[in-house]
Amino acid sequence: MRIERLAIIGVGLIGGSLARALRAADAVGEVIGCGRSAANLERAVALGVIDRFTHDPAAAVTGADTVFIAVPLGAMRGVFEAIRGHLDDGAIITDGGSVKGSVIADAEAAFGGVPPRFVPGHPIAGTERSGVESSFAELYRQRRVILTPVENTDPEALARVEAMWGVCGAEVTRMSPGHHDEVLAATSHLPHMLAFSLVDSLARMKENDEIFRFAAGGFSDFTRIASSSPVMWRDICLANRGPLRSVIKRFAGELHDLAAALDAGDGDRLLAIFERAKAARDRYAGNDRKASS
Amino acid sequence: MRIERLAIIGVGLIGGSLARALRAADAVGEVIGCGRSAANLERAVALGVIDRFTHDPAAAVTGADTVFIAVPLGAMRGVFEAIRGHLDDGAIITDGGSVKGSVIADAEAAFGGVPPRFVPGHPIAGTERSGVESSFAELYRQRRVILTPVENTDPEALARVEAMWGVCGAEVTRMSPGHHDEVLAATSHLPHMLAFSLVDSLARMKENDEIFRFAAGGFSDFTRIASSSPVMWRDICLANRGPLRSVIKRFAGELHDLAAALDAGDGDRLLAIFERAKAARDRYAGNDRKASS
Numbered sequence: 001m002r003i004e005r006l007a008i009i010g011v012g013l014i015g016g017s018l019a020r021a022l023r024a025a026d027a028v029g030e031v032i033g034c035g036r037s038a039a040n041l042e043r044a045v046a047l048g049v050i051d052r053f054t055h056d057p058a059a060a061v062t063g064a065d066t067v068f069i070a071v072p073l074g075a076m077r078g079v080f081e082a083i084r085g086h087l088d089d090g091a092i093i094t095d096g097g098s099v100k101g102s103v104i105a106d107a108e109a110a111f112g113g114v115p116p117r118f119v120p121g122h123p124i125a126g127t128e129r130s131g132v133e134s135s136f137a138e139l140y141r142q143r144r145v146i147l148t149p150v151e152n153t154d155p156e157a158l159a160r161v162e163a164m165w166g167v168c169g170a171e172v173t174r175m176s177p178g179h180h181d182e183v184l185a186a187t188s189h190l191p192h193m194l195a196f197s198l199v200d201s202l203a204r205m206k207e208n209d210e211i212f213r214f215a216a217g218g219f220s221d222f223t224r225i226a227s228s229s230p231v232m233w234r235d236i237c238l239a240n241r242g243p244l245r246s247v248i249k250r251f252a253g254e255l256h257d258l259a260a261a262l263d264a265g266d267g268d269r270l271l272a273i274f275e276r277a278k279a280a281r282d283r284y285a286g287n288d289r290k291a292s293s
Numbered sequence: 294m295r296i297e298r299l300a301i302i303g304v305g306l307i308g309g310s311l312a313r314a315l316r317a318a319d320a321v322g323e324v325i326g327c328g329r330s331a332a333n334l335e336r337a338v339a340l341g342v343i344d345r346f347t348h349d350p351a352a353a354v355t356g357a358d359t360v361f362i363a364v365p366l367g368a369m370r371g372v373f374e375a376i377r378g379h380l381d382d383g384a385i386i387t388d389g390g391s392v393k394g395s396v397i398a399d400a401e402a403a404f405g406g407v408p409p410r411f412v413p414g415h416p417i418a419g420t421e422r423s424g425v426e427s428s429f430a431e432l433y434r435q436r437r438v439i440l441t442p443v444e445n446t447d448p449e450a451l452a453r454v455e456a457m458w459g460v461c462g463a464e465v466t467r468m469s470p471g472h473h474d475e476v477l478a479a480t481s482h483l484p485h486m487l488a489f490s491l492v493d494s495l496a497r498m499k500e501n502d503e504i505f506r507f508a509a510g511g512f513s514d515f516t517r518i519a520s521s522s523p524v525m526w527r528d529i530c531l532a533n534r535g536p537l538r539s540v541i542k543r544f545a546g547e548l549h550d551l552a553a554a555l556d557a558g559d560g561d562r563l564l565a566i567f568e569r570a571k572a573a574r575d576r577y578a579g580n581d582r583k584a585s586s
Contacts, residue, residue: 128511183504187507188512191491192511196567197548197570203573210476211476211480212577214480219480222484222488222514229571230570234560234567237555249552254491262531262537267530273493274493274523276493277496281517281520282520285517
């Protein structure tokens with residue numbers, strides 16, 4: 001597996017880490033970066049993440065055999081429209097968007113049909129930080145990448161994207177776009193909503209200075225994801241509205257049950273919830289430790 | 294500040310760490326442990342956390358000048374009843390319970406009035422682990438301890454308990470019991486409810502194996518507190534029912550607003566929530582880093 005020229009549209013944590021990982025594995029020739037902020041792109045050159053840059057997606061993809069799009073979901077369609085007609089024959093396109101249904105719909109709208117050599121993907125990795133400064137070559141190691149091919153996806157393009165992520169140390173899984181969006185709504189989008197809402201709700205309390213002063217222990221870990229990029233998360237919410245609304249509603253029901261158990265002073269019911277949760281979390285943490293060792 | 298004989302009722306993370314911190318500061322003579330599990334108490338002796346132990350609270354407090362009670366809230370009243378009539382004249386009692394209203398009510402019921410030399414307290418520190426094995430001398434360093442004296446609390450007893458926590462490196466604050474319970478409902482009890490509920494709700498989904506397999510990044514931090522002791526949390530919930538119910542209801546309202554913004558596709562409203570939350574979280578994390586450096 002070797003990429004001669006990789007175009008990265010959006011050189012942040014996700015795009016930058018892919019470039020670094022491929023470079024570390026000596027699996028890429030030239031890397032062209034594309035984005036809006038000259039300062040960020042200059043920093044990416046200085047860090048050795050990309051070789052050169054342009055602000056024009058069309059110029060970036062010209063001559064590239066592989067194109068990776070890692071922009072916020074709200075900017076996907078514009079990028080697809082900008083590169084249409086400028087791709088080399090045989091160039092493979094893939095992306096890192098956290099919602100797959102919306103990205104596929106954007107590609108369909110921009111290209112008048114999902115291009116066979118576009119492989120929709122989602123690396124399940126990241127931190128609460130953003131920008132090329134936060135990128136690192138090991139981000140994807142032993143992390144999962146979900147690819148969500150559609151009916152007309154070219155099997156060879158799919159195989160090459162799988163191989164690319166394999167080189168970065170990731171474990172690649174295939175899934176339907178709809179199933180991906182439901183799973184991620186539950187495991188990622190809902191937790192982010194809870195963390196953002198909790199911190200916002202505490203911050204809007206009159207005594208908010210005091211409130212945060214007495215937060216400790218688990219609070220810092222629990223709310224870390226509330227430091228994530230607001231724009232990225234606005235876009236994810238809008239792009240995955242349907243599944244996210246369902247899980248929020250189901251979760252609000254869980255809270256209602258919990259409040260009812262409190263009202264009734266039903267300690268057994270509370271204990272049952274907490275014990276099931278602890279068992280599942282301990283099991284998950286055990287697996288997670290195994291996976292990262 | 295020196296304690297000649299300290300009785301610790303409940304030798305787990307909280308009680309064990311207090312003993313270790315006082316020993317490390319050479320501020321305590323003898324430490325007597327009391328609890329139900331002989332294995333845990335034997336381990337505590339082997340680790341040098343306590344000098345000797347008994348299963349009888351009355352025997353443990355006899356001859357002690359300071360008594361620290363760190364049992365789950367549901368066991369507080371039983372401990373107060375067991376030690377009543379066995380305390381030395383002048384012995385100071387304090388506790389580590391996460392809810393103050395209920396502990397004060399338990400003391401009142403057991404002693405027929407809150408004893409003047411009982412200083413209700415709450416060290417805001419802990420991890421998701423429990424048991425004496427998890428205890429360490431630095432747990433309270435630069436952490437806050439809230440003391441909630443009542444009208445008849447002896448000022449000298451209060452000063453001694455303040456000094457004891459100061460020796461452990463903690464910052465001591467005074468607050469009314471009711472205010473303490475409201476603040477903690479928002480900053481600690483609610484986050485734990487959200488983490489427990491989320492993990493339980495995911496675990497009960499049909500595809501729960503898959504769900505957890507694709508959880509990553511922030512999920513592990515976000516759900517860490519769901520590994521906390523179920524019995525301890527059942528007791529906290531029951532003891533702080535009123536304030537906890539209020540914050541759960543307010544939070545359910547926040548989720549409702551979020552769902553409405555999603556329904557309306559109102560990106561500006563979502564962005565405003567996420568930006569306020571990120572600003573508050575980043576500010577908090579900055580202060581937290583300063584506090585622990």
